Amino acid sequence: MGGSKPDRLGVCPIHPIPVTALSLVIWYRGIETLGANQVMIYMYMVIPVAMVIAALFIGEVPNPMQIFGAALTLFGVALASC
Structure with missing residues (x-):
């Protein structure tokens, strides 16, 4: 350990x-x-937030495809929140 x-x-x-x-x-x-409908939108934020936490705390560097996916997710959440 x-x-x-x-x-x-x-x-x-x-x-x-x-x-x-x-x-x-x-x-x-x-x-x-x-x-439930409004809160469910934010469920999609789990992966981008996990990527940020991994980068900050364990130094993991996301690859370009992961960054693109996170950006697309953030765009979708922003679009659905309007």
């Missing part, structure tokens, strides 16, 4: 539980507030 101390390994299995629960609460709150 890349330098992890054994006493901290016990947290690994339970760490995703509160994160997942919180994200679902926020997602369903958005559905309740905005409505």
Whole structure:
């Protein structure tokens, strides 16, 4: 586990539980507030946001096709949001 101390390994299995629960609460709150049709548009933002996070935190460089796909997705979300 890349330098992890054994006493901290016990947290690994339970760490995703509160994160997942919180994200679902926020997602369903958005559905309740905005409505399912409006919120579903933003589901397409998962991939571009994941690409940005990967670039910032692990230094992953997206290839031109990934950048094109993200731009096309952002354009589609902007178009659908109008």
